Amino acid sequence: MTRLELLRCGRLLCALAALICFVGIVTPAQAQFETFATQKLPNETLGIVTGDFNHDGKIDVATVGDYLSIFLGNGDGTFHPAVNYTALGYWIAVADFNKDGNLDLVTANGDNSVSVFLGNGDGTFQSPKISHTTNNCSFVAVGDFNGDHKMDLVVLNSGISILLGNGDGTFQAPIDNNSFPGGASWVAVGDFNNDHRTDVVAVGNYYGILLGNGDGTLQNATYSSFPFSIWSVATGDFNRDGNLDMAIGEYQTGGVFVFLGNGDGTFQQWADYSAGQGDGVLVQDFNHDGILDIVMGTGLLAGNGDGTFRLVGGIPTPAAGLSGGLEAAGDLNGDSLPDLVYIDNVAGVITTLLNTGVAIFYPSTPITFATQLVGTTSAPLTATITNSGSSPLTVSSVNSSGPPFHTRTTCQGKIAPGANCSIMATFSPKTIVPTSGTITIHDSASSKPEFIDLVGTGTVVKVVPRGVSFDRQKSGTHSHSKKVVVTNTGSTPLDFQGSIGIGGEDYFNFFESNDCPTALPAGASCLVHVIFAPRHSGLLIASLFIGASGGGGVQTVPLSGIGD
Numbered sequence: 065m066t067r068l069e070l071l072r073c074g075r076l077l078c079a080l081a082a083l084i085c086f087v088g089i090v091t092p093a094q095a096q097f098e099t100f101a102t103q104k105l106p107n108e109t110l111g112i113v114t115g116d117f118n119h120d121g122k123i124d125v126a127t128v129g130d131y132l133s134i135f136l137g138n139g140d141g142t143f144h145p146a147v148n149y150t151a152l153g154y155w156i157a158v159a160d161f162n163k164d165g166n167l168d169l170v171t172a173n174g175d176n177s178v179s180v181f182l183g184n185g186d187g188t189f190q191s192p193k194i195s196h197t198t199n200n201c202s203f204v205a206v207g208d209f210n211g212d213h214k215m216d217l218v219v220l221n222s223g224i225s226i227l228l229g230n231g232d233g234t235f236q237a238p239i240d241n242n243s244f245p246g247g248a249s250w251v252a253v254g255d256f257n258n259d260h261r262t263d264v265v266a267v268g269n270y271y272g273i274l275l276g277n278g279d280g281t282l283q284n285a286t287y288s289s290f291p292f293s294i295w296s297v298a299t300g301d302f303n304r305d306g307n308l309d310m311a312i313g314e315y316q317t318g319g320v321f322v323f324l325g326n327g328d329g330t331f332q333q334w335a336d337y338s339a340g341q342g343d344g345v346l347v348q349d350f351n352h353d354g355i356l357d358i359v360m361g362t363g364l365l366a367g368n369g370d371g372t373f374r375l376v377g378g379i380p381t382p383a384a385g386l387s388g389g390l391e392a393a394g395d396l397n398g399d400s401l402p403d404l405v406y407i408d409n410v411a412g413v414i415t416t417l418l419n420t421g422v423a424i425f426y427p428s429t430p431i432t433f434a435t436q437l438v439g440t441t442s443a444p445l446t447a448t449i450t451n452s453g454s455s456p457l458t459v460s461s462v463n464s465s466g467p468p469f470h471t472r473t474t475c476q477g478k479i480a481p482g483a484n485c486s487i488m489a490t491f492s493p494k495t496i497v498p499t500s501g502t503i504t505i506h507d508s509a510s511s512k513p514e515f516i517d518l519v520g521t522g523t524v525v526k527v528v529p530r531g532v533s534f535d536r537q538k539s540g541t542h543s544h545s546k547k548v549v550v551t552n553t554g555s556t557p558l559d560f561q562g563s564i565g566i567g568g569e570d571y572f573n574f575f576e577s578n579d580c581p582t583a584l585p586a587g588a589s590c591l592v593h594v595i596f597a598p599r600h601s602g603l604l605i606a607s608l609f610i611g612a613s614g615g616g617g618v619q620t621v622p623l624s625g626i627g628d
Contacts, residue, residue, distance in 0.1 A: 096351065096364055096452075097379055097404055097417035098428045100141045100515060105414055106148055107131050109407045111156035112414075114394035115167045118187035123394035125405055125414065128153035128171050136187050140512075141396045141403065141416040149189060151179060159206040159215045161233045168233060172204040172219060180233040195235040197221045207253035207262040210280040218264055220248050228280045243284035244272055250344075254299045254308045257329035265310055267294040273329050286329070292319065300347040300356040303371030311358050313345035318361045320345060324371045337373050339363030343390045348402045350393075350419060351376075351452075359391065359404065376424075376452065379404070379417065399512040421509035422453030430500075430517035433491040435617030437553065438522040441470075442491040447516050449475055449505070450484040458508040459485065465501040468492045469518045475505070493522025496554075496616030521617030524554030527610055534596040534625035542575075542597035548621060550580055550590050550610055557583040558612035564592060566623070568606035573598050574623050576608060584612070598627025 107130035117124045122139040126132065132151035135143035153171030161168045166183035171192075173179055176199055179192035199221035209216045214229040223242035227235035246269035256263045261278040265271070271294060272287025295315035302309045307327035311320055312334075318341035323331035342361025350357040355367040365373035390407040397403065401419035408415060426448045436442045451457035456478040464471040468491060475485035487503060501518035528549045537543050552558045560580035575597060580590035598604055604625050611618035 096376065096420055096424055098420055098425050098514065099415060099430060099517070100418045101416045102411075102413045103135070103143055103145075103415075105407065105409070105412050106133050106146045108409055109133075109390060109414075110154050111171070112390050112392045112405065112407055113156050113158040113169070114392045114405065115158045117167055117183055117185075117189075119166075119185055122398070123396050124187065125392065125394075126156060126158065126169055127407065127414070128156040128169075132156075132169065132171065132181060132189070134187060134189070135414065137396060139396075139398055141418050143414075143416075147188070149181065149192075151181075151192065153179070154201070155203045157204050157206045157217075161215050161229060161231075163214070163231060170204055170206070170217065172201040174202060175200055176221070177201065178204055178217060178219060178227070178235070182233050193233045195227060196238075197227070198223070198225055198238045198240050203248075203250060205251050205253055207264075209262050209276055209278075209282075211261070211278055216280065218251055218253060220251060220266075224248060224251065224264065224266060224274060224282065224285075226280050226282065239280055239282075241274060241282045241284070244268070244274065244287060245270055245285075249294065250296045252297045252299050252310070256308050256325055256327075258307070258327050263329065265297055265299065267297045267312055269294070271297070271312060271323075275329050290321075292316070292321075296344040298345045298347040298358075302356055302367055302373075304355075304369060309371065311345050311347060311360075313339075313342065313360050315341065315343075318342065318363065320358055320360045320363075320365060320373075322358075322371065322373065335372065337365055338375065339365055340379065346391060346393050346404075348393050350402055352401060352421060359393070379406075397512050399510045401510060418514070419510075420514050422451055422457060423505075423507055423509035423514060424450040424452045425514075425516070426450070430519050431489055433518075433520035435521050435523045435619050436491050436493050437526050438493050438496060438524050438616070439553075440492070442520070444488040444490050447487045447489070447503075448484050449479070449487070449507075451479045451481055453509075454481050456480055460506045460508075461504075462487060462506075463504045464489070465503075465518075468494055468499055468520070468522075469501040471503055487516065489516075489518055491518070491520040493520060496522045496524060496614075498617070523616030523619060524552060525558065525610060525612050525615045525619055526551040526553050527619045527621060529621075531622045532594055532608070532624075534623075536626045536628050537596050537598050538628045539598050539600055542595050543625070545577075545593040545595045548592040548594060548608065548610075550578075550584075550592060552584045552586055552588055552612075552615070554615065555586050556614065557585050558615045559583060560590070560610075560612045563609075563611040563613065563618075565609050566594075566606055567609055568623070570604040571606045573604045573625070573627070574606045574608075594623065596623075596625040598625060601627045 109129040122137040125135040131148040133146040155172040166185040181189040203220040214231040217227040225238035248266040248268040261276040270287040272285040274282040292314040296313040307325040321334040339360035340362030346359040358365040366376040404417040503516040578592040608621040
């Protein structure tokens with residue numbers, strides 16, 4: 065498969081995961097990142113990078129797909145609306161190609177060319193300068209391969225090619241190397257044999273090193289086969305011995321394979337870790353302890369400093385697209401901690417995940433209340449903050465945005481290492497309009513406030529009971545019906561036509577009928593009859609969904625029964 069085909073397969077998996085999320089409950093893991101903001105993408109996106117494109121000290125984002133899109137940062141984790149440039153790119157990289165102090169962008173175009181968009185230093189970019197490659201170009205990375213201090217390119221086309229930079233955003237004819245077998249999906253650059261020359265690591269059906277000669281040419285690849293589906297690679301010194309190491313991302317199961325370098329272009333036997341399925345592996349010091357960490361898909365691997373890693377938390381879903389998404393890192397809110405931006409092409413959004421440092425949140429996604437009857441108060445939902453550091457975490461204040469959400473907390477003063485505190489929130493809707501709120505936390509984990517988003521929707525549709533369970537029932541038979549009473553507590557008639565049904569994991573074992581009219585008067589009630597007809601033995605669960613046009617959010621009634 066080509067890189068693009070694999071990427072599109074990944075998107076299909078994302079869509080399937082989203083469907084699974086609808087029919088089953090996904091429990092968010094604790095995480096060092098919190099979902100902060102989402103923004104609509106203007107187009108399907110195949111690559112993403114970060115950088116300060118307008119010299120304002122705030123990190124910006126560039127994406128490429130059907131367009132080159134620039135999202136200028138506001139400095140708080142949010143972005144201005146995208147500015148789009150005509151382009152068609154499969155991948156993107158960032159560097160200063162003409163040495164004017166402004167960041168430029170280069171895209172691999174999917175045909176036999178790359179395009180350089182020179183930055184003007186104010187967040188805008190010039191018309192592209194096009195340089196040709198040997199064949200269809202699907203990936204591009206940047207390095208100085210001939211030591212002239214001008215940025216060059218390494219591209220993936222029919223093989224691996226070097227394009228030497230002229231220092232003005234254009235490049236010389238490609239220098240091709242076809243020694244890596246089977247086609248590569250990703251490359252990274254670095255000095256793997258400590259000779260002060262830039263080398264290339266490539267991954268695909270194999271993984272291997274192409275040592276640089278210092279003149280823009282590469283030696284033949286030394287490579288090995290790999291028993292998994294290699295997708296991405298990143299480099300760093302994981303054990304702080306002065307030799308460059310590498311982390312390979314395995315696409316299908318979300319594994320990360322760490323190879324410690326020997327300093328001569330060879331590597332030790334890999335160690336494998338389970339992270340999360342994603343489109344790329346990132347290496348940075350995410351917890352600010354001076355040791356490199358790894359992010360892959362929905363998992364964060366914290367480095368121990370000796371080349372080993374431990375899984376310390378997840379990346380909030382569905383921000384990570386459940387089964388992956390393109391990601392990039394940068395300090396988006398100016399607190400000196402690297403944050404994440406994720407691209408989810410299924411939802412068509414770019415999502416900011418702010419780094420919370422040693423303050424580990426559970427859940428790290430917004431606290432979302434079930435649909436609540438207007439004029440009543442929900443049961444409390446709880447968020448927990450755990451101090452993952454080695455010294456006390458000081459919480460100076462916890463404030464909420466006010467009605468219709470109400471909070472109380474044990475998060476006050478110092479929290480000992482390994483200890484946690486809780487924030488409890490309730491929802492008391494006054495209207496059927498979807499409502500959001502925010503809990504703002506000031507603590508010593510970050511110089512900037514941290515946030516917990518609150519989401520809730522009211523309804524005037526009263527449902528009794530709130531859950532239905534059935535006695536044991538022989539497979540192939542059906543139970544007597546059980547009643548669910550639906551009442552319109554609003555002031556106007558409600559239309560229930562087509563808005564009552566059963567879904568969930570075992571939906572085909574439950575059936576409903578109802579006498580709810582297309583215009584249920586204010587104060588009136590109707591009945592929904594549910595029967596249990598198990599097709600096989602075991603515990604079976606589903607949900608009865610009840611909504612009404614103009615009634616607010618959909619009510620969910622859990623259903624359960626045991627088939628014999």
